[in-house]
Structure formats: structure tokens, C-alpha cells
Amino acid sequence: MKITLKIQRFNKEKDEKPYFQEFELEAEPTDRLLDALMSVVTNLDGSLGLRKSCAHGICGSDAMVINGIERLACKTLIKDVADDNNSAITVEPLRCMPVQKDLMVDQGRFFETYRAVKPFLINEEPADGKERIQTPEERSRFDDATKCILCAACYSSCPVIQEKNPAFIGPAAVVNAARFLFDSRDRGMEERLPVLNDENGVWPCENHFNCTRVCPRDIKVTKNINLTKREIKNYNVQQ
Ligand code: SF4
Ligand code: FES
Structure with a gap:
């Protein structure tokens, strides 16, 4: 299926305020959102900042706000947050903590x-x-x-x-x-x-x-x- 990731970007060295950037990509419904984000980093924009480590719901490093709700990207399947072809998935950094870069918070x-x-x-x-x-x-x-x-x-x-x-x-x-x-x-x-x-x-x-x-x-x-x-x-x- 085609999905659009609408990702909040912010680089304090050059941006005055956060903004959303859209990336269109192909994904399987059973892919994890973390797979889609890593596909963006690998194939579309290597400057996207995010944290991840275990990719199995153990280390706690890839919590982010996905469609308005806090979740681990590695435990979120595409089919859980996108229900039809080319539906947009909004991805933002956690709240209540200062943004360091894109999806990474202090x-x-x-x-x-x-x-x-x-x-x-x-x-x-x-x-x-x-x-x-x-x-x-x-x-x-x-x-x-x-x-x-x-x-x-x-x-x-x-x-x-x-x-x-x-x-x-x-x-x-x-x-x-x-x-x-x-x-x-x-x-x-x-x-x-x-x-x-x-x-x-x-x-x-x-x-x-x-x-x-x-x-x-x-x-x-x-x-x-x-x-x-x-x-x-x-x-x-x-x-
Ligand atoms: S949501 Fe809070 S209580 Fe639950 S695992 Fe994460 S830090 Fe711990
Ligand atoms: S990458 Fe470790 S919990 Fe998701």
C-alpha cells in the first residue's frame, strides 16, 4: 500500500519553528512504523533525526506521537494507524520535553x-x-x-x-x-x-x-x- 508520512521536522540550527514534511512511500500493512521511518532515512532523507535501538519494544527509545497518541514506533503496525491506500500518518516528537531535532527530544x-x-x-x-x-x-x-x-x-x-x-x-x-x-x-x-x-x-x-x-x-x-x-x-x- 501507499502511505504518506507527515513528519514534524525541526533543526534548531536553521529552522525558526517546527514544520511538517510529507514523504510518500510503499509499505506493507504489517510493516512497523519504525520500518517506514527507517526507509525514509535510508532512501529519502538521511537527515531525519530519530532514536531507536532494540526495535522490539524493549529499550523504550522510539516513543513518539503517532496520529496524536504516544506509541513506540517499533510496536506500531502500519495497518493500525493507516486504514486505506495513501492515508497520511502524522508523526511528532514526544510532548513536554524540548525538541532536540525532528523526532528526538531532550x-x-x-x-x-x-x-x-x-x-x-x-x-x-x-x-x-x-x-x-x-x-x-x-x-x-x-x-x-x-x-x-x-x-x-x-x-x-x-x-x-x-x-x-x-x-x-x-x-x-x-x-x-x-x-x-x-x-x-x-x-x-x-x-x-x-x-x-x-x-x-x-x-x-x-x-x-x-x-x-x-x-x-x-x-x-x-x-x-x-x-x-x-x-x-x-x-x-x-x-
Ligand atoms: S509509559 Fe511510562 S510507565 Fe509505561 S513503560 Fe513508558 S515510562 Fe514506563
Ligand atoms: S526501538 Fe526499542 S522500544 Fe522501540
């Missing part, structure tokens, strides 16, 4: 928020025996949050960050805090509280559920945020 703040929640096991107590044992039930409490690939699709889709509070730490940071807060081996609540229990921590979330809808790993992002809010409230009551 993820600096996104990763700052991730690091701020201390996404690692905190426990100064000596392990009982060789390792810290937990039951399958204890393990299942944080299973969902282990699936995050840090693609930033949720961060880009968040209406709170977009329209009200760009300082909100955002959904992915809370998911990665939840990964450890709900781990029976972790003792890091006190150390994470200054970031999570802050006015820009978990509390600005208004349950829009955009993050949950766009997450390519099907993480229940909003649920993780609400469970974290409840955990903080319970912790504060006990202090």
Missing part, C-alpha cells in the same frame, strides 16, 4: 525525576542469611511496576504536566518509586518522602488515566500512583 528532566525517587533497593539492615527472602505474594505486589522501560510516553501524555504543572514529577517516576516502596525488602520510604510527598510529588496527579492508556507495557500507571498516595498517607499516620 529527556534530561524526565530522567532527573526518575533518579530523584531513588529507584534502587534501600535497606541498611543485614540480610538474614545469604539473601533477603520474599514470598510469591510479596513479589507480586510490585510486579507491574517492574515492567517500565522508561520510554516517557506517559510523561508526554500527562495533561497535568502539559497544561498545569510542568514541575510534577510525572507518572514514570512514581511507577519506579512504587517498584521499591511495595517491595517487602525495601526500607526507603523515609528517603523518598521528600520527593514523593512534595507539592510536585505524587499529589498533582488528577487521575486522567492518559498514562495508563498509552503505556506500551500495559502498566496500570494510574493505579500505581494511587497506591503510592495511599502508602504515603498510611506511613504519615503511623509516624
Whole structure:
């Protein structure tokens, strides 16, 4: 089938503002959008800037806004976003982060928020025996949050960050805090509280559920945020 990719371009060294450029190409309905973008780079315009690595939905580097919705280009089939011959597919960079070039954004703040929640096991107590044992039930409490690939699709889709509070730490940071807060081996609540229990921590979330809808790993992002809010409230009551 023939498709038209309508891609947002921006090169800060020569463009005053972003603009759309159209590329017409042949693609199979079962091709991935990433294949079509790489065909543009290889055959039509090698200056197109985009990030990708694994091409299998694992590294999280090719999240972009496709027909208005955050998705991974490598997990998006042409037939899912174009339904007839020569239909246009709009491709834009993620929102809420400055564009570096074309489809590449500066993820600096996104990763700052991730690091701020201390996404690692905190426990100064000596392990009982060789390792810290937990039951399958204890393990299942944080299973969902282990699936995050840090693609930033949720961060880009968040209406709170977009329209009200760009300082909100955002959904992915809370998911990665939840990964450890709900781990029976972790003792890091006190150390994470200054970031999570802050006015820009978990509390600005208004349950829009955009993050949950766009997450390519099907993480229940909003649920993780609400469970974290409840955990903080319970912790504060006990202090
Ligand atoms: S929670 Fe989902 S959408 Fe957000 S960064 Fe992780 S994998 Fe991506
Ligand atoms: S290229 Fe790695 S997730 Fe798409």
C-alpha cells in the first residue's frame, strides 16, 4: 500500500519553528512504523533525526506521537494507524520535553525525576542469611511496576504536566518509586518522602488515566500512583 508520512521536522540550527514534511512511500500493512521511518532515512532523507535501538519494544527509545497518541514506533503496525491506500500518518516528537531535532527530544528532566525517587533497593539492615527472602505474594505486589522501560510516553501524555504543572514529577517516576516502596525488602520510604510527598510529588496527579492508556507495557500507571498516595498517607499516620 501507499502511505504518506507527515513528519514534524525541526533543526534548531536553521529552522525558526517546527514544520511538517510529507514523504510518500510503499509499505506493507504489517510493516512497523519504525520500518517506514527507517526507509525514509535510508532512501529519502538521511537527515531525519530519530532514536531507536532494540526495535522490539524493549529499550523504550522510539516513543513518539503517532496520529496524536504516544506509541513506540517499533510496536506500531502500519495497518493500525493507516486504514486505506495513501492515508497520511502524522508523526511528532514526544510532548513536554524540548525538541532536540525532528523526532528526538531532550529527556534530561524526565530522567532527573526518575533518579530523584531513588529507584534502587534501600535497606541498611543485614540480610538474614545469604539473601533477603520474599514470598510469591510479596513479589507480586510490585510486579507491574517492574515492567517500565522508561520510554516517557506517559510523561508526554500527562495533561497535568502539559497544561498545569510542568514541575510534577510525572507518572514514570512514581511507577519506579512504587517498584521499591511495595517491595517487602525495601526500607526507603523515609528517603523518598521528600520527593514523593512534595507539592510536585505524587499529589498533582488528577487521575486522567492518559498514562495508563498509552503505556506500551500495559502498566496500570494510574493505579500505581494511587497506591503510592495511599502508602504515603498510611506511613504519615503511623509516624
Ligand atoms: S510507565 Fe509505561 S509509559 Fe511510562 S515510562 Fe514506563 S513503560 Fe513508558
Ligand atoms: S526501538 Fe526499542 S522500544 Fe522501540
